[in-house]
Amino acid sequence: FEETSVIAAPTAKDDENLVTRPPVVTVMGHVDHGKTSLLDAIRKKRVAAGEAGGITQHIGAYSVPVGDRGTVTFLDTPGHAAFTSMRARGAKVTDIVVLVVAADDGVMPQTEEAIQHAKAAGVPIIVAVNKIDRPDANADRVMQELTKFELLPEAWGGDTMYISTSATQETGISELLDGILLQAEVLELKANPKRSAVGVVVEAQLDRGRGPVATILVKDGTLRRGEAVVVGTCSGKIRAMMDDTGAAFNEAGPSAAMEITGLDSVPEAGDVLNVVESGEAARDVAAHRAGTKRAADQAGGNAMSLDDLMRRIEGAAVLELRIVLKADVQGSVEAVKASLLKLSTDEVKVNIIYGGVGAIKESDIMLAAVDD
Missing domain, CATH: 3.40.50.10050 (Translation initiation factor IF- 2, domain 3)
Known part of the structure; x- marks a missing residue:
């Protein structure tokens, strides 16, 4: 069974239809340094208030319109130490990392960890020096501490953008968005909205009323309601698409983050979504992958050392x-x-x-x- 006979690969014609796509930004940093509050200020929504203990439990994906300058898609990665693997996954689908460092706390273990993930993925970093309104805030100390990670500020002759922010006072937000859009222009991010969609699962769960639900980040192409898809070892037809506000959509272009329903089971985070011609083709690919995975698991499980x-x-x-x-x-x-x-x-x-x-x-x- 050849998957390439079912899943179309990009062609030279696809390159002719490339257009600029919105940047995908992952917000990283140490626990309680104000990542979600910063996004909250950007989105004008009280997301942080609904989270257990003020610590983000799961990756959230939000597309945020920035006036008439376009859209930015944000990934809010959990900051707690137990969620290292989720943060690493967030960096793999991102174009730009916003590293949030509290001005009154400085560089912490998870700050270093976030820098390593971003550098491993080859992703540019913008530093948001948050909580700048605190009495003991010291932005210079943060910049000094981060220079040992080769994040030299532009003000000191380096090429790393540092922006002072206060999520609670909602200051520095416009400057941060300007910085993100400026970095996106330098990266020249392109995608072809006319091709079949390719996406990545950001998060997935089983909803009691709706069944398997997956948050998809569209990497390329346009995803449409009713299309047959294969996602890892899962398959199905997209029954509904919603953004983070619950608004329904019939299609989603490059860099859009959508919650989809209609899959036959819960995919794993990081699984790739591909659009195929029919539900039967999707089931064939999913069954082939499941069989391959099962055989590999059994082969691994039977091995016994001396x-x-x-x-x-x-x-x-x-x-x-x-x-x-x-x-x-x-x-x-x-x-x-x-x-x-x-x-x-x-x-x-x-x-x-x-x-x-x-x-x-x-x-x-x-x-x-x-x-x-």
């Missing part, structure tokens, strides 16, 4: 804690899984036998009981 064999023979097997993990969205599954696996020791090994999205079902309990 040390494992000796331990079993000697009856001195390492104690194993087997866990069935369920969470509300795929990003949380990945983050909790990574944290649990770090707890393994020489005496006790943590083994995640299953990680999935949705409520705990009878089949999950049976799986845990059988594998005990």
Whole structure:
């Protein structure tokens, strides 16, 4: 089975139809440095107020109109240490990183981590020195601390843009948006709205009323309601498309962030969406991928090292804690899984036998009981 026979690759003709697309911006930084509040100020919505403990739980994607100058799509990545993998994923789909650093707190561990993710992805960084209204705010100290990461301010002869902001006072927001649009012009971001859509899953979850729901960032082409799509090992026809405000759309162009329904199962964050000719073609590709993945998993699961064999023979097997993990969205599954696996020791090994999205079902309990 050849996927290329179903999924169209870009052609020279696609290059002829290239137009400027909006930038995709990921907001990163240390926990509680004001990332979501800064986005909140940009969007004029109270997103931060609805989040548990003021810490972002899941990646949110928002397209924000900037007057008559176009649109900017923002990804709000979680700042808590347990969500490292989600932040890394955010950097892979982004054009520009806005690094938020609190002026009264300075560079912290997750600030360094965010810089490493951005640099690994080859993404330009704009520094937002936030909470500049605080009495103990010190923007110069922040700039000094960041120079060791080769983020030399333009004012000091470098090429990194530094913008002082206050999310609560809503100051510096216009300057930040101007800086983003200026950087986007330099990058010359292009896409072809006339080709079949290609997108990336930012987040996915199982909704009790709507079924599998995926937040898609359209990378290229135009995504339309009713089209057959294949997303990783999932397939379906797009039943509905909505933005972060809940407004319904019939189509979405490059760099748009949309929540879609109509898939047969919950895709994984980072999965690529491709439009195909029919629902049957989508199911064929999804089934082929699922079979390939299953075969790879089985091949990996059957492997046993000589040390494992000796331990079993000697009856001195390492104690194993087997866990069935369920969470509300795929990003949380990945983050909790990574944290649990770090707890393994020489005496006790943590083994995640299953990680999935949705409520705990009878089949999950049976799986845990059988594998005990």
